[in-house]
Amino acid sequence: MKKAILIGASPNTESDDANSAFRLLLMPWTWSRNRGDIDLKAKISELFGTKNVFLYDSGRSAITEVLHSLGIGPGDEVLVHAFTCLVVSNPVMWVGARPIYVDVNPNNFNFDLNDLKKKLTKKTKAVIVQHTFGIPEDVSQIRKIVGPKVKIIEDLAHSLGSVDQDEGLLGTKGDAAILTFGIEKVISSVRGGAAIVYSDTVADKMNLNYQALPKFPKNFLALLLFNPIFWWLVTPIYYFGFGFFTLGRAFVFIGHKLGVLGKSIESGEYEGTKPKWMPAKMSGTLALLALNQWKKLEKFNNHRAMITKIYDNAFESSYGKELKLLRYPLLIKDRAKLVKKARQKGIVIGDWYKKILYSKEKNLSSLLYKKGTCPKAEKIGKQIINLPTFIKVDKRKAEEITQLVKKFI
Numbered sequence: 062m063k064k065a066i067l068i069g070a071s072p073n074t075e076s077d078d079a080n081s082a083f084r085l086l087l088m089p090w091t092w093s094r095n096r097g098d099i100d101l102k103a104k105i106s107e108l109f110g111t112k113n114v115f116l117y118d119s120g121r122s123a124i125t126e127v128l129h130s131l132g133i134g135p136g137d138e139v140l141v142h143a144f145t146c147l148v149v150s151n152p153v154m155w156v157g158a159r160p161i162y163v164d165v166n167p168n169n170f171n172f173d174l175n176d177l178k179k180k181l182t183k184k185t186k187a188v189i190v191q192h193t194f195g196i197p198e199d200v201s202q203i204r205k206i207v208g209p210k211v212k213i214i215e216d217l218a219h220s221l222g223s224v225d226q227d228e229g230l231l232g233t234k235g236d237a238a239i240l241t242f243g244i245e246k247v248i249s250s251v252r253g254g255a256a257i258v259y260s261d262t263v264a265d266k267m268n269l270n271y272q273a274l275p276k277f278p279k280n281f282l283a284l285l286l287f288n289p290i291f292w293w294l295v296t297p298i299y300y301f302g303f304g305f306f307t308l309g310r311a312f313v314f315i316g317h318k319l320g321v322l323g324k325s326i327e328s329g330e331y332e333g334t335k336p337k338w339m340p341a342k343m344s345g346t347l348a349l350l351a352l353n354q355w356k357k358l359e360k361f362n363n364h365r366a367m368i369t370k371i372y373d374n375a376f377e378s379s380y381g382k383e384l385k386l387l388r389y390p391l392l393i394k395d396r397a398k399l400v401k402k403a404r405q406k407g408i409v410i411g412d413w414y415k416k417i418l419y420s421k422e423k424n425l426s427s428l429l430y431k432k433g434t435c436p437k438a439e440k441i442g443k444q445i446i447n448l449p450t451f452i453k454v455d456k457r458k459a460e461e462i463t464q465l466v467k468k469f470i
Contacts, residue, residue, distance in 0.1 A: 063300040064458075065409075068451070069244070069411065070245075070295075070296060071249065071251075072451035073248060073354060074292055075357075076293070078354060079289055081349065081353050082288075082289045085349065089283070092282055093279065095346040096345045097348030097350075097352050098343050098345045098348040099345075100348070101116060101255075102114045102116055104355050109230070109233060109238070111258075111259055113258045117255065117256065118339060118342070118343055119148075120241030120243070121149070121152050121254070122254060122340030123239045123240070123241075124214070124256075125152040125155050125335075125339075126267060127258065128158065131186070131187060133156055133186045133212075137157075139158050139160055139161065139189060140187070140188040141160045144165040144438040144441060145191055145193075147333075147420050149189060149191065150162075151330060151333055154333050159184075159429060161180050163177050167437055167440075170196060170390055171192070171198040181206065181211075185211055186211060187213070188211060188214070189214045189239075191216040191218070192216070192220040192231050194389070195384060195386040195387045196386065197220070197381060199227075199228070200235060201227075201234065212237070213235035215234070215239070217241075218240070218247075219386075220385075220387070223362065223385050226381075226383070232257065236263075238257040244325060248351060248354035248357070249350070249351070250343075251350065252281075252285055252325075253344070253348065253351060274340060274341055275341050276344075277344035277347070278341065281323070282344060284322075285344075285347060286346070286347075291316060291321070291322065295313065299313075331420050332424050332428075333429075361451075362385040363385075364452050365386060365387065365450040366384065369386045372450075372459065375460075376391065376467075388411050388449065392441065392444040393445075394444060394469075396412070396445075399446065400446070410446050410448065411446065412446060413447055417430055449462070
């Protein structure tokens with residue numbers, strides 16, 4: 062039976078994570094009093110050197126609250142990547158501002174700095190800097206471009222714990238930073254996020270807003286706790302069966318049909334609509350899952366660095382020294398054939414972000430994106446693949462993946 066490498070199916074989950082989720086699932090009477098959020102906040106504060114840390118239900122809620130506390134609203138513009146997910150741009154609209162999409166540098170999948178300069182206006186109040194795949198963006202250079210008055214918010218969804226040889230710890234050079242603990246991020250609590258701010262004045266505003274927020278909806282917790290357990294059990298048997306008809310696929314199909322796997326993005330968000338229950342505080346119960354993975358952050362990142370180096374050597378394309386990429390990006394002209402061939406070998410190749418804002422074209426106008434605005438990002442989306450670097454991909458498997466991919470380059 063083939064060993065399944067599923068890039069988006071709770072890839073960080075190990076036996077201790079599944080056991081932790083299982084114990085919590087069996088003790089619903091503790092959900093309302095678990096305070097893992099206190100210890101998680103302390104860990105984040107220690108890493109980033111500031112007490113101004115706030116935990117939310119998701120990274121997009123964190124972005125929303127940071128923008129709101131910075132006084133950004135109607136009539137303002139915020140520069141964001143075109144090569145990203147809609148959960149980054151939606152919060153800009155949720156506070157009444159307008160996202161201005163900036164094209165991408167194909168060499169590192171970060172901002173095209175020339176396009177950034179062109180799209181900077183007097184209305185620009187902030188820029189959300191995404192260290193794409195964990196490849197460091199030049200925050201100091203962006204500061205020179207946008208000036209001292211435009212706020213810089215670093216998005217660490219792909220780069221928690223990563224260090225740039227020139228910039229230092231990512232997330233410490235801007236005015237704020239955003240963390241997310243989604244199912245396929247650097248560490249996972251299935252759902253959750255954090256905001257870090259470096260101004261005490263802004264932190265005071267955030268704290269006032271934070272105190273008024275609702276608690277995380279308890280009716281979601283059972284689904285979210287079940288998620289890592291499900292994938293821990295199903296991934297080893299994913300390809301047990303004959304041809305396409307396998308036991309793992311059957312369980313996944315049933316899980317989606319019954320709605321027990323949950324949704325990382327709710328349907329209305331694809332059209333820019335904010336779910337009514339967001340933003341909310343992070344669940345203290347889910348924070349316990351994040352804490353369990355936080356203990357392994359260094360191990361996870363060191364493993365990603367090792368796998369990244371294997372890919373660098375194989376494809377002769379380094380994005381920088383000693384990087385710990387969440388996923389390893391390459392551009393492939395015949396992506397469909399590669400993806401199909403990889404699946405036959407039990408490997409799911411990623412495709413962040415094959416569509417602008419990871420949304421259907423019919424919804425782009427709702428997200429305030431006009432086709433042709435960022436041609437490089439649109440072209441990259443048609444060719445992008447990302448190779449897995451997570452803990453279950455060992456050296457032998459990484460080398461097997463490189464041999465497969467080389468045939469398509």
